[in-house]
Amino acid sequence: MGRFILRRLVTLVPTMLLASFVVFALLQLIPGDPAVVIAGEYATPERLDAIREQLGLNESFFAQYIHWLVGVLQGDLGTSLLNQGEIVEQITRRMPATLTIVVGALIFSLVIGLPLGVAAARRAERLSDSVITGISTLGVAMPNFWLGMLLVAVFSLKLDWLPATGSVGITENPWQAVQHALLPSIALGAVGAAELARQTRSALIGVLNSDFIRTHRAKGLSENRIMWVHGLRSAGIPIATTFGLLVNRFLGATVVIEAVFGIPGLGSLIVASTFNLDFPVVQGVVLVMVVIVVFVNFLVDLSYRLIDPRIRT
Amino acid sequence: MTTTVNAARQPGLSNEAAQASRLRKFLQWARREPAAAAAIAFLALLGAMLALAPLITWHLPETQDFVNTLQGPSWNHPFGTDDLGRDMWARVIFGGRVSISAAFLAVIVATVLGVPIGVLTGYLGGKFDDIAMRVVDTLMSFPAIILAIAVTAALGPGVNNAMIAVGIVLAPIYARLMRGQVMSVKGDLYVEAARSYGARHREVVLRHIIPNSIQPVIVQSALTLAVALIAEASLSFLGLGVQPPQSSWGSVLGRAYRNMYHDATQMLYPGGAILLTVLCFNTLGDTLRVLLDPITRRSR
Numbered sequence: 001m002g003r004f005i006l007r008r009l010v011t012l013v014p015t016m017l018l019a020s021f022v023v024f025a026l027l028q029l030i031p032g033d034p035a036v037v038i039a040g041e042y043a044t045p046e047r048l049d050a051i052r053e054q055l056g057l058n059e060s061f062f063a064q065y066i067h068w069l070v071g072v073l074q075g076d077l078g079t080s081l082l083n084q085g086e087i088v089e090q091i092t093r094r095m096p097a098t099l100t101i102v103v104g105a106l107i108f109s110l111v112i113g114l115p116l117g118v119a120a121a122r123r124a125e126r127l128s129d130s131v132i133t134g135i136s137t138l139g140v141a142m143p144n145f146w147l148g149m150l151l152v153a154v155f156s157l158k159l160d161w162l163p164a165t166g167s168v169g170i171t172e173n174p175w176q177a178v179q180h181a182l183l184p185s186i187a188l189g190a191v192g193a194a195e196l197a198r199q200t201r202s203a204l205i206g207v208l209n210s211d212f213i214r215t216h217r218a219k220g221l222s223e224n225r226i227m228w229v230h231g232l233r234s235a236g237i238p239i240a241t242t243f244g245l246l247v248n249r250f251l252g253a254t255v256v257i258e259a260v261f262g263i264p265g266l267g268s269l270i271v272a273s274t275f276n277l278d279f280p281v282v283q284g285v286v287l288v289m290v291v292i293v294v295f296v297n298f299l300v301d302l303s304y305r306l307i308d309p310r311i312r313t
Numbered sequence: 314m315t316t317t318v319n320a321a322r323q324p325g326l327s328n329e330a331a332q333a334s335r336l337r338k339f340l341q342w343a344r345r346e347p348a349a350a351a352a353i354a355f356l357a358l359l360g361a362m363l364a365l366a367p368l369i370t371w372h373l374p375e376t377q378d379f380v381n382t383l384q385g386p387s388w389n390h391p392f393g394t395d396d397l398g399r400d401m402w403a404r405v406i407f408g409g410r411v412s413i414s415a416a417f418l419a420v421i422v423a424t425v426l427g428v429p430i431g432v433l434t435g436y437l438g439g440k441f442d443d444i445a446m447r448v449v450d451t452l453m454s455f456p457a458i459i460l461a462i463a464v465t466a467a468l469g470p471g472v473n474n475a476m477i478a479v480g481i482v483l484a485p486i487y488a489r490l491m492r493g494q495v496m497s498v499k500g501d502l503y504v505e506a507a508r509s510y511g512a513r514h515r516e517v518v519l520r521h522i523i524p525n526s527i528q529p530v531i532v533q534s535a536l537t538l539a540v541a542l543i544a545e546a547s548l549s550f551l552g553l554g555v556q557p558p559q560s561s562w563g564s565v566l567g568r569a570y571r572n573m574y575h576d577a578t579q580m581l582y583p584g585g586a587i588l589l590t591v592l593c594f595n596t597l598g599d600t601l602r603v604l605l606d607p608i609t610r611r612s613r
Contacts, residue, residue: 014447015447015450015451015454018447018448018451019451019454019455022451022452022455023463026463026464026466026467027467029464029467029468030467030468031468031469137592137595137596138588138592140595141539141588141591141592141595142588143543143546143547143584143587143588143591145546145547145550145566146566146580146584146587146588149566149570149573149580149584150580150584152573153573153577153580157573157574157577158577248454248456249456251456251459252456252457252458252459253458253547255458255459255462255547255551256458256547256550256551259550259551260570270459270462270463271462271551271553273466274462274463274465274466274470274553275552277466279466279467282462282463282466283463285459286455286459286460286463289455289456289459290454290455293454293455293456294454297454
């Protein structure tokens, strides 16, 4: 297993290099002179020079990239054009708020999606299956930000059960942190629960028709054990794949959810930086998100082998 | 669906008779697949409403009326008015025009970029394929909205820029899909036959490989329209997509959300429109997948 992990880690290197290159090349999409775009048409030549200096625009493209990459590898994403603050510091300060709702959404997806999928597979082609399939079809189509708004309207405005906006650090006040994270996590995770229920259902239905499940039934194993232990293990790979995709999806969707709930996380940082034309911050956030996704995909890859030891790649 | 085509081709059947039997076949199919039929009916209705927008609205979406702000539904304003007294019905209908055409723009960009890349990598294979797929895989690990926001940051906000960005982000899906298709078709007998009588690569690809591998792209496009619609709504909600005075479902929804403390019902209209349309695109995609899949079609 150790050598396997090492080998997979090595394959991450080109992927990460490529991703960092894409992130860096985004700056090249700016039409015209980036310094003029950033500082505005009426900026003084000194200001333009300062921006060119800060972004290293005087160097050739590859020199710029290498320069930036070396910084990134040393944990330096540069400084914000807006307030000259360290980008790494800004990102680490805002990261917990985003991770809280993303992790919350993942938990919600698992806790709701898996049992629904198992229940639907168990009663395939019957009424409860149709109801669950119907709900999950609706859930997949539900725009998460709209669901968030509806949740705020009902649970904050009407019933006054939960706060509508803001976020509290989990270390400061765990109870309040959970209260603040609950609605955004549900809004974000609903699509995931629906998707996971669908995938679990179809993967399990395939498995439940196989011979070894019939053998388990014949030898008198309890239906719950068959479902949750043997069935889910065999259906584990598509479920793990879906789970990995959900992390990617949630990290993207958190941008809109953070706007709905007024959460000061990475999503609101990238939106604000986009409006302020603060490109180094935009690049920093994109890079951090890609690193998270690539790392989660790596973990999903590892989980394939835990689920099915026959896999050797 | 194919059966209807066959009926029309039967010799001896007059045109009207063929049409009548085609309609009957469709109705039979609709009875078996009510959800799919409802989705197609809704999309057709939506298309007609958006096309005839000026005829079915009686206020302009931009006309402000500060005497009648935040009104509830009435005959004059079926969906009420927003905080500037603008007719919500007109805003939803005209906003739909922007949202739907934006979704199509993104899908067209994604197809035009993704399909050729997929065909090339699938057909050529080898080192080129390895490298191209590495790039495609890497692009796929970017959260789509995040990458779209980054591209809009560079190109500047605006619905066209935003949707081109979304199209670029979705292109890898098409590239992957097409590559898989081309690879499975490449070894088929008719391709070998074409090559054996001396057809050039260009001809083989254009006349044999693409026509035989394009179907999943059609299915994917219905599903991608749904994704693009949500992306448009998200970006416009954030203010990075459509710019005022133009509006789309996303920006109308954003405005309604800011007015929530005065009138919480207003966000039901644009949000409901997005949900229904996405639901119908998804259903259409699933239906097409079953209809176009040769294996499930035969067993029906």
